[in-house]
Amino acid sequence: MPNEARPGTGEQAKQLALAKLRQAILQGEMAPAQRLVENELAEQFGVTRASVRAALIDLASEGLVERIPNRGSRVRVVTVEEAVAITECRMVLEGLCAAKAAVEASEEQLERLTGLGEAMSKAVADGEPVTYSELNRELHDRILEFSGQQVAVGLLDRLNAQLVKHRFRLALRPGRPQQSLSQHLAIIEAISARDPQAAEAAARAHLVSVIDALRD
Amino acid sequence: MPNEARPGTGEQAKQLALAKLRQAILQGEMAPAQRLVENELAEQFGVTRASVRAALIDLASEGLVERIPNRGSRVRVVTVEEAVAITECRMVLEGLCAAKAAVEASEEQLERLTGLGEAMSKAVADGEPVTYSELNRELHDRILEFSGQQVAVGLLDRLNAQLVKHRFRLALRPGRPQQSLSQHLAIIEAISARDPQAAEAAARAHLVSVIDALRD
DNA sequence: GTGAACAAAATTGTTGACAATCCTGTTGCT
């Protein structure tokens, strides 16, 4: 479904508009709750209004923008409350994926996870939060991939797209990497031990801590 | 997001097309994997092609139809494998909602649940599978409502829409009501006891049994 | 001065036509 379209290559007009709009929203170039006027966007991106319209419909169903009939589109603002609800859903879905990964992953894939764990430990020890953040994301992605649960992966993609803002704030928090590192290592250990219940519990424990942090 | 638009009232053209198309697909009027030609649908529903197009984009992101660029739209066929994956996601999400309902529901709402439980018991005793099926759906809906977890509810709506076919097959199965009744009663009991962990476990146990049944 | 009715501007929703793309059946060459 989300076809991971690269903005660079010459796509179709609608796909291009969709990619550009999504990028603009995700990178925060659009102010929260900013009005998205179809004509302006069409001119800005060099496509026609129909293409912008189609892209907006797509983004609305992804939860990135809000469309009110005859009233236009706005970039959707995710309140802290909603962010917590979203993260609760992430909690159970990633728990499911961790459990399945513990059963389904190959030996090579397990090695990959332990390798990621070591790299994360090193990043924290060296005090490189940016690297750690990237590895963090990589770890989560790999667990989803190895679980083979494509439906859950699709749902999580959608949920994560709505959280970019809050996720950003969270990563910059001092002391947070140290806190989450042990949780991540616990997840890796449980999956490597082929223990689905422990893996699910560890993944959920991690996201419970994220929820607590979200609440400030 | 899905605004629960009633087909009857005079909506906007796109909303009307969307409602009619969704209804047609859900009621099985469209054969599986049938091609959905925009022109035909437009004429059939008495709206313009642009409206049909917008509706198709919406339905594609709901997972009801499949859209291939320059190749058109088909009603999406859900394999048994996918149905299992979807139900696994339902399992953890409904588990989450059951747990939250055990904490958040009011006393009146708890009474409503126990009332539903009694009605379901009666329906099984009287041998009325249709009534039981309706009450079943009602129970699930109420648990979601009482949980207050709107994000999970949205995700579950989307997932359930993809399962209509399989769900149908399941309900007509002889002996299945008796089997699931005790599971449902266990869920109600756990929520009424304000025990979130037990509620989640009961909800998950129920859906594990659904998964087993799905696999034939 | 305040509030309601009204008119003008801005924006979205809709329409029909045009262009690009893809599938199918046929033709021509080896």
Add this chain to the structure above:
DNA sequence: AGCAACAGGATTGTCAACAATTTTGTTCAC
């Protein structure tokens, strides 16, 4: 006969203009 190239038809993607709706600013009565 087998296969590549090619037209023909069908379908989707795109466009610019038009209609309907909402919002905003103004005027007028009280």
